[in-house]
Amino acid sequence: MKPGPKLAVFDCDGTLIDSQINIIRAMASSFARHGLAAPDDHATRRIVGLSLLEAMQALLPDADLELQQSLADDYKAAFQRLRADSALDPEPLYPGIRRLLDALHGDGWQLAVATGKSDRGLRLALEHHGIHHLFVSLQTADRHPSKPHPSMLRAALAEAGAQAGQAVMIGDTIFDIAMGQAAGVRSIGVDWGYHEADELIEAGAAAVARDAGHLQELLRG
Numbered sequence: 001m002k003p004g005p006k007l008a009v010f011d012c013d014g015t016l017i018d019s020q021i022n023i024i025r026a027m028a029s030s031f032a033r034h035g036l037a038a039p040d041d042h043a044t045r046r047i048v049g050l051s052l053l054e055a056m057q058a059l060l061p062d063a064d065l066e067l068q069q070s071l072a073d074d075y076k077a078a079f080q081r082l083r084a085d086s087a088l089d090p091e092p093l094y095p096g097i098r099r100l101l102d103a104l105h106g107d108g109w110q111l112a113v114a115t116g117k118s119d120r121g122l123r124l125a126l127e128h129h130g131i132h133h134l135f136v137s138l139q140t141a142d143r144h145p146s147k148p149h150p151s152m153l154r155a156a157l158a159e160a161g162a163q164a165g166q167a168v169m170i171g172d173t174i175f176d177i178a179m180g181q182a183a184g185v186r187s188i189g190v191d192w193g194y195h196e197a198d199e200l201i202e203a204g205a206a207a208v209a210r211d212a213g214h215l216q217e218l219l220r221g
Helices: 020-032 041-047 052-059 065-084 097-106 119-128 151-160 174-183 197-203 212-220
Strands: 007-010 110-114 135-139 167-171 186-190 207-209
Touching: 007 151, 020 041, 020 065, 041 052, 052 065, 097 110, 097 212, 110 151, 119 135, 135 151, 151 167, 151 174, 167 174, 174 186, 174 197, 186 197, 186 212, 197 207, 207 212
Parallel strands: 007 110, 007 167, 110 135, 167 186, 186 207
Antiparallel strands: none
């Protein structure tokens, strides 16, 4: 049987886009609305990649579900307020990412995103950088269980018409790598995001890219 097209599925926050400062600000706002001290920045960085409810459950495992869900809702509202007030700090693409995406697209790769962001948040982020049109599949937490469940990755494969053996999952957290493992897709980590390279390797990453140029070499290898 003829193999399907090559598919590169990217995480967003911490892999394509550096959104750390706004994530931390929205988290602090969410906790403040409930009279709670914000988690420290390291704790917040550790949960990036999870869907919002799962993130709050990881940050406050002993809280009741109602509070965890309320914090998740308030986080989303805080982000929307920041965007409406034009108070979001710039969320740049990581160095070399636009060049990498253009090169992969030119080489015949199909590109997709699998992220804990919402549909709206992802669309706005990609449109802001003028890269929305490069992706054939956009999978978000609005329609899938949280990573590391393989639902998002399986949907991207189906939408792109690609086989698991012709695909690669690229991300900065152990949740991304574990999702790839669960879907039978080769995973490559990046070391410019929220989890350490040794953690990504331990989770099952085939390799960890040092920068966008190195990632391109790994994908072509």
